[in-house]
Amino acid sequence: MMTRALLARATPVLACLGLLAVWQAASLVLNNDSFPTAIEAIRAIPSILGDKEALINILASLRRMAIGFGVAVAMSIPLGLMMGRSRTVASFFNPLLMVIYPVPKAALMPIIMLWLGVGDIAKMLVIFLGVSLPVIYHSFAGAKAVEEKMLWSGAAMGLSSAQRMTRIVLPAALPEILTGCRTGLVLALITMITSEMIARQSGAGNILFNALDMGQYDTVFAMIIIVGAMGIGLDALFERMRARLVKWSEPQFDIPVSFS
Amino acid sequence: MTALPSRSNIQTELKPARKPAAAMIEIDHVSQTFKTSGRQNHLALSDISLTIEDGAFVSILGPSGCGKSTLLYIVGGFVNPTQGLAKVRGKAITGPGPDRGPVFQEFALFPWKSVLGNVMYGPRQQGVRPAEAEAQSRALIEMVGLKGFEDFYPKELSGGMKQRVALARTLAYHPAVLLMDEPFGALDAHTRTRLQNDLLNIWERDRKTVLFVTHSVEEAVFLSDKVVMLTRSPGRIRQIVDIDLPRPRRRTELLLDPRYQKYLVDIERMFDDADENELRP
Numbered sequence A: 001m002m003t004r005a006l007l008a009r010a011t012p013v014l015a016c017l018g019l020l021a022v023w024q025a026a027s028l029v030l031n032n033d034s035f036p037t038a039i040e041a042i043r044a045i046p047s048i049l050g051d052k053e054a055l056i057n058i059l060a061s062l063r064r065m066a067i068g069f070g071v072a073v074a075m076s077i078p079l080g081l082m083m084g085r086s087r088t089v090a091s092f093f094n095p096l097l098m099v100i101y102p103v104p105k106a107a108l109m110p111i112i113m114l115w116l117g118v119g120d121i122a123k124m125l126v127i128f129l130g131v132s133l134p135v136i137y138h139s140f141a142g143a144k145a146v147e148e149k150m151l152w153s154g155a156a157m158g159l160s161s162a163q164r165m166t167r168i169v170l171p172a173a174l175p176e177i178l179t180g181c182r183t184g185l186v187l188a189l190i191t192m193i194t195s196e197m198i199a200r201q202s203g204a205g206n207i208l209f210n211a212l213d214m215g216q217y218d219t220v221f222a223m224i225i226i227v228g229a230m231g232i233g234l235d236a237l238f239e240r241m242r243a244r245l246v247k248w249s250e251p252q253f254d255i256p257v258s259f260s
Numbered sequence B: 001m002t003a004l005p006s007r008s009n010i011q012t013e014l015k016p017a018r019k020p021a022a023a024m025i026e027i028d029h030v031s032q033t034f035k036t037s038g039r040q041n042h043l044a045l046s047d048i049s050l051t052i053e054d055g056a057f058v059s060i061l062g063p064s065g066c067g068k069s070t071l072l073y074i075v076g077g078f079v080n081p082t083q084g085l086a087k088v089r090g091k092a093i094t095g096p097g098p099d100r101g102p103v104f105q106e107f108a109l110f111p112w113k114s115v116l117g118n119v120m121y122g123p124r125q126q127g128v129r130p131a132e133a134e135a136q137s138r139a140l141i142e143m144v145g146l147k148g149f150e151d152f153y154p155k156e157l158s159g160g161m162k163q164r165v166a167l168a169r170t171l172a173y174h175p176a177v178l179l180m181d182e183p184f185g186a187l188d189a190h191t192r193t194r195l196q197n198d199l200l201n202i203w204e205r206d207r208k209t210v211l212f213v214t215h216s217v218e219e220a221v222f223l224s225d226k227v228v229m230l231t232r233s234p235g236r237i238r239q240i241v242d243i244d245l246p247r248p249r250r251r252t253e254l255l256l257d258p259r260y261q262k263y264l265v266d267i268e269r270m271f272d273d274a275d276e277n278e279l280r281p
């Protein structure tokens, strides 16, 4: 049992090491200037993280991402839940969302920059748009699937329709909502970088693409590692919070005895 | 129909002394039509008229799909009848309210609440103080035989256990009318008997009005003052049988009581006759 637990913990680390090993081998074989080895890229990380300017840039990125994500979640959950419980609301918003859905949000960046400039607001708006759709969609699906008898039980206890929304629909749909938020978090990271790629001014994406322009490929790949690590870190953090919030709905992952 | 004992045949001294009962629930020419996905109209209930007195225990008996649940939902205020009117204490039912407590066939527990959290939900909503609500809820949980499971989540319970939590959750907020949809359907015979007795004890103590849906003729006769028999879909009232058996009822005594046996046989016979005479669609 002990060894299995250890193995389970070590698996993600092993996967990362494996990936780095493949990278290392590939770059040695290809021997291309614009494809540094994994070791070279990793060596460039401390100089980025040690640089105050770079750190400020990365933190600014994270701040924009947090605000864009936070506002999007705060607005999308109520909208999605209302769409899930009211046919009128759903039939009003569904076509609008269907139009926005397939548009890559970063492709809107140039237009948004025309309106709002290259500053924080434009970038946060793009992140907001990127995060909103999956959160709305999952909140919608979650609210729609709430068992009607549960709402009836609440109504019989005297809950008003607003109370039923916040005290029954919201918790009942929470597992689905959090699935949407998790997708939204990854999309926030992606739109964060792409927005900074288009509106170069500051941020992690800016460091990356400046280095690319200047041919500093080890920095480019170091940034890719840093962004990837941020993604893994945020996702792991979110997953821990999610698991705690919805432990009442998780299927139990008891390993069948026959496998041991 | 003549085979059934009428009220006058039963010795009157066996009847519990009661005030002239006021009508708690009146169902007046209620019909329910559903639109099915095939865009057809499906008649689920047809012209139901029924008065349920305050404090009466009334069972609804009928084949699957005849509209028993639908009738309960109408009284609960969850479904508006397409025709007719239902009233509670003389007032037209326009929606759900804490005076009518449903126990659904599907339990409909709140999965994010523990057993205790589910049972406390109603009293807390009604403004009962947390400590008091908790004490009452723990007592109810013990009564339905789930002591020790207070902190379990619904997903960790068996079907029968969920059903008992659902019953406790509804009892917890003291509705004047209990609307019970096959509440003992998923229980083993032993637990079922125990809960029937517990329900009768509660009922004898505070004389709630109970509308009780069941498939079981025995259960209906054992528990009820009145058994309402519905026809096969669309549900119409086939017969209302008054059960004049002394209370408090003891299962072991009733099993030997020829009057009890006669009710069972008569009701079974009526369903048999109906099946033979049933017109094929």
Ligand SMILES: Nc1ncnc2c1ncn2[C@@H]1O[C@H](COP(=O)(O)OP(=O)(O)OP(=O)(O)O)[C@@H](O)[C@H]1O
Residues within 6 Å of the ligand: B034, B035, B036, B042, B043, B044, B062, B063, B064, B065, B066, B067, B068, B069, B070, B071, B105, B233
């Ligand atoms: N929402 C609905 N839409 C369409 N038809 C419905 C709906 N609810 C019930 N029905 C139909 O109404 C009829 C009565 O349903 P109901 O659930 O009241 O039956 P029941 O007597 O409770 O059956 P059971 O004993 O199996 O629980 C059924 O034929 C069912 O198909």
Ligand SMILES: [Mg+2]
Residues within 6 Å of the ligand: B068, B069, B070, B105, B181
């Ligand atoms: Mg039913």
